[in-house]
Amino acid sequence: xxxxxxxxxxxxxxxxxxxxxxxxxxxxxxxxxxxxxxxxxxxxxxxxxxxxxxxxxxxxxxxxxxxxxxxxxxxxxxxxxxxxxxxxxxxxxxxxxxxxxxxxxxxxxxxxxxxxxxxxxxxxxxxxxxxxxxxxxxxxxxxxxxxxxxxxxxxxxxxxxxxxxxxxxxxxxxxxxxxxxxxxxxxxxxxxxxxxxxxxxxxxxxxxxxxxxxxxxxxxxxxxxxxxxxxxxxxxxxxxxxxxxxxxxxxxxxxxxxxxxxxxxxxxxxxxxxxxxxxxxxxxxxxxxxxxxxxxxxxxxxxxxxxxxxxxxxx
Amino acid sequence: xxxxxxxxxxxxxxxxxxxxxxxxxxxxxxxxxxxxxxxxxxxxxxxxxxxxxxxxxxxxxxxxxxxxxxxxxxxxxxxxxxxxxxxxxxxxxxxxxxxxxxxxxxxxxxxxxxxxxxxxxxxxxxxxxxxxxxxxxxxxxxxxxxxxxxxxxxxxxxxxxxxxxxxxxxxxxxxxxxxxxxxxxxxxxxxxxxxxxxxxxxxxxxxxxxxxxxxxxxxxxxxxxxxxxxxxxxxxxxxxxxxxxxxxxxxxxxxxxxxxxxxxxxxxxxxxxxxxxxxxxxxxxxxxxxxxxxxxxxxxxxxxxxxxxxxxxxxxxxxxxxxxxxxxxxxxxxxxxxxxxxxxxxxxxxxxxxxxxxxxxxxxxxxxxxxxxxxxxxxxxxxxxxxxxxxxxxxxxxxxxxxxxxxxxxxxxxxxxxxxxxxxxxxxxxxxxxxxxxxxxxxxxxxxxxxxxxxxxxxxxxxxxxxxxxxxxxxxxxxxxxxxxx
Numbered sequence: 001x002x003x004x005x006x007x008x009x010x011x012x013x014x015x016x017x018x019x020x021x022x023x024x025x026x027x028x029x030x031x032x033x034x035x036x037x038x039x040x041x042x043x044x045x046x047x048x049x050x051x052x053x054x055x056x057x058x059x060x061x062x063x064x065x066x067x068x069x070x071x072x073x074x075x076x077x078x079x080x081x082x083x084x085x086x087x088x089x090x091x092x093x094x095x096x097x098x099x100x101x102x103x104x105x106x107x108x109x110x111x112x113x114x115x116x117x118x119x120x121x122x123x124x125x126x127x128x129x130x131x132x133x134x135x136x137x138x139x140x141x142x143x144x145x146x147x148x149x150x151x152x153x154x155x156x157x158x159x160x161x162x163x164x165x166x167x168x169x170x171x172x173x174x175x176x177x178x179x180x181x182x183x184x185x186x187x188x189x190x191x192x193x194x195x196x197x198x199x200x201x202x203x204x205x206x207x208x209x210x211x212x213x214x215x216x217x218x219x220x221x222x223x224x225x226x227x228x229x230x231x232x233x234x235x236x237x238x239x240x241x242x243x244x245x246x247x248x249x250x251x252x253x254x255x256x257x258x259x260x261x262x263x264x265x266x267x268x269x270x271x272x273x274x275x276x277x278x279x280x281x282x283x284x285x286x287x288x289x290x291x292x293x294x295x296x297x298x299x300x301x302x303x304x305x306x307x308x309x310x311x312x313x314x315x
Numbered sequence: 316x317x318x319x320x321x322x323x324x325x326x327x328x329x330x331x332x333x334x335x336x337x338x339x340x341x342x343x344x345x346x347x348x349x350x351x352x353x354x355x356x357x358x359x360x361x362x363x364x365x366x367x368x369x370x371x372x373x374x375x376x377x378x379x380x381x382x383x384x385x386x387x388x389x390x391x392x393x394x395x396x397x398x399x400x401x402x403x404x405x406x407x408x409x410x411x412x413x414x415x416x417x418x419x420x421x422x423x424x425x426x427x428x429x430x431x432x433x434x435x436x437x438x439x440x441x442x443x444x445x446x447x448x449x450x451x452x453x454x455x456x457x458x459x460x461x462x463x464x465x466x467x468x469x470x471x472x473x474x475x476x477x478x479x480x481x482x483x484x485x486x487x488x489x490x491x492x493x494x495x496x497x498x499x500x501x502x503x504x505x506x507x508x509x510x511x512x513x514x515x516x517x518x519x520x521x522x523x524x525x526x527x528x529x530x531x532x533x534x535x536x537x538x539x540x541x542x543x544x545x546x547x548x549x550x551x552x553x554x555x556x557x558x559x560x561x562x563x564x565x566x567x568x569x570x571x572x573x574x575x576x577x578x579x580x581x582x583x584x585x586x587x588x589x590x591x592x593x594x595x596x597x598x599x600x601x602x603x604x605x606x607x608x609x610x611x612x613x614x615x616x617x618x619x620x621x622x623x624x625x626x627x628x629x630x631x632x633x634x635x636x637x638x639x640x641x642x643x644x645x646x647x648x649x650x651x652x653x654x655x656x657x658x659x660x661x662x663x664x665x666x667x668x669x670x671x672x673x674x675x676x677x678x679x680x681x682x683x684x685x686x687x688x689x690x691x692x693x694x695x696x697x698x699x700x701x702x703x704x705x706x707x708x709x710x711x712x713x714x715x716x717x718x719x720x721x722x723x724x725x726x727x728x729x730x731x732x733x734x735x736x737x738x739x740x741x742x743x744x745x746x747x748x749x750x751x752x753x754x755x756x757x758x759x760x761x762x763x764x765x766x767x768x769x770x771x772x773x774x775x776x777x778x779x780x781x782x783x784x785x786x787x788x789x790x791x792x793x794x795x796x797x798x799x800x801x
Contacts, residue, residue: 001581001582001583002563002565002569002579002580002581002582003569003580003581003582004566004568004569004580005564006582092545095545095550095554096545097564098554098555098558099540099554099555099557099558099562099564100558100564103370103558107369107370110369111369114369154582158582251582309582310582
């Protein structure tokens with residue numbers, strides 16, 4: 001498969017997944033605030049911090065008001081990681097590989113883009129409660145259509161690889177939002193408010209029901225463990241790494257547990273470390289620190305994938 | 316009834332013989348549309364436009380990524396061509412393509428037609444599409460023009476003419492296929508009642524045409540469509556065709572010449588490409604052989620091509636037959652190579668490089684259409700009767716300065732088809748571009764792209780100039796013995 005094409009399918013999936021996850025972590029914040037007692041200060045700034053793009057935000061908007069932040073993350077066409085920008089990039093990538101993906105995939109991503117574009121043109125922030133679920137559903141639809149209409153060939157594996165690496169990164173960021181929100185009120189740990197916040201967090205990762213089936217009680221440790229180390233839940237970090245690794249091995253043709261390319265090695269190593277990690281070790285080093293390091297490692301994996309498969313070195 | 320108010324006027328109308336009097340082959344269509352309300356028809360028209368937009372059947376207006384694609388405007392009232400007339404057109408097109416191919420092969424090899432004095436040497440060698448580096452080339456089976464879209468028009472008396480031969484990379488066939496797809500949803504009953512010739516065969520025929528060029532027996536030959544990239548105005552078509560025939564869609568930057576072969580950069584290293592369906596003009600295809608500033612092409616490709624290690628469709632150099640001056644000599648080509656008379660006539664053409672003809676053109680410029688010999692897309696032309704005095708004067712100066720660069724033709728009164736505009740039908744001028752493939756045999760896709768001038772009274776149908784399109788229905792003749800023009 002053409003390197004350029006593989007690159008585009010990979011990014012098409014990353015951008016769709018990224019848009020979905022921005023919707024998820026803005027949504028979790030909206031939900032957390034709804035349950036917050038009156039008088040409690042609204043916590044919006046952490047959202048920008050977790051994106052890692054606070055400098056750009058400051059430059060473009062200055063004050064971290066709810067409205068500014070919502071606009072920045074959803075409809076800002078100049079900010080490359082806003083929902084509208086993600087969809088535009090996803091669509092541009094899809095357009096450049098239309099002949100490789102199925103028509104249904106193209107139609108779905110095009111419709112998805114047109115919907116978000118129209119919402120962005122209207123720009124009504126009061127409608128966001130309905131908008132975020134729509135974005136999530138459209139993203140699921142895209143993944144489902146891709147699963148059911150495209151041959152599970154090399155291109156499909158590149159797509160899945162992109163989607164799962166993006167999801168692992170974003171689940172880490174969603175967990176991080178909670179870390180920031182909790183920071184000013186450590187005394188609330190274990191209180192009913194705290195419980196509600198963890199439930200909202202689980203819901204934002206569509207994880208509430210699946211979590212209940214496994215652990216019954218909501219505890220910070222339990223939720224963190226579920227979203228990082230669980231091997232069965234499709235939005236947990238470890239699940240994403242396991243599946244991403246499968247796709248990478250399908251692409252490179254190396255058997256699981258061995259490596260030939262740098263990307264094989266980087267991803268395999270990260271996945272196997274998580275295999276033997278316990279939640280206690282994570283809390284010991286600090287959740288935020290753990291998530292931060294994980295994101296750096298994931299970036300390294302992406303860079304190695306780029307070098308191994310996409311870089312068009314001149315002959 | 317919807318068509319009650321429609322007056323075909325003093326024109327050749329493709330659907331009506333006179334007011335309220337449909338042509339026999341269009342009767343069922345008119346009846347069906349008459350049974351609809353205006354609102355219903357408008358609703359269907361909108362639904363079709365919507366579908367085309369969602370499918371992304373678009374062309375780019377200019378290059379940036381802020382959603383500047385538009386759909387090619389589409390009208391739901393089709394153009395109908397009776398079967399017996401189509402058979403005649405098909406025969407004429409095959410004859411023309413056959414002769415033109417002989418001509419291209421000849422001018423790049425023995426040049427018999429020049430040596431026998433049928434076409435002056437300077438006409439051929441001054442054509443901008445004539446490429447010296449192609450001298451002596453022998454493409455597989457001596458076929459050069461694998462894919463052609465010939466522009467046909469009809470005058471006021473209903474006579475057909477060939478207006479232009481597009482021998483390089485004609486576009487538009489994707490609209491034929493997609494328009495048909497949406498029309499089947501719009502008028503399903505008519506499709507079962509009217510015996511409309513199917514067009515879907517095009518993709519298979521195109522693939523066969525390209526596979527026919529594979530340079531040596533290969534088990535799994537690789538066909539690629541070469542596009543300038545996603546910001547090209549016809550990008551939708553490039554990707555659509557690649558998808559329909561299962562070919563790789565490549566850009567110049569995906570390709571490289573290595574070990575004497577053309578290869579593409581893949582996730583598993585370099586892989587050979589055997590056949591290239593190029594949608595890039597000759598000039599841009601190899602910066603080493605042609606334009607050195609081209610970033611779209613592949614350095615060294617010409618050398619590989621010359622060695623016969625890769626096939627290219629259309630062959631490089633076919634533009635020599637795309638020149639409006641060589642066009643004037645097609646009747647002579649048909650006679651010279653095939654010993655036949657031309658079936659579909661050319662539009663009478665005045666060559667400005669001939670002093671007598673130039674004088675006639677300058678004296679009658681308000682009656683004529685003047686065209687630059689090496690332009691297309693409706694650019695570089697003057698429609699005399701519709702132009703201002705300054706524009707006419709400007710073209711007279713241009714002709715005097717560069718006689719080789721211009722030809723003139725009488726202003727044809729193009730035939731019309733009723734078209735839904737605002738709240739009613741208006742007769743709009745149309746042309747027809749059938750698509751012809753030259754593989755083992757010559758194949759003509761039944762119908763073609765009917766382009767329609769949506770600006771009131773306009774004669775220019777190009778998409779870049781406010782034109783739209785219609786589906787073209789080749790239907791079984793109601794009266795098979797009807798006479799066709801001789």
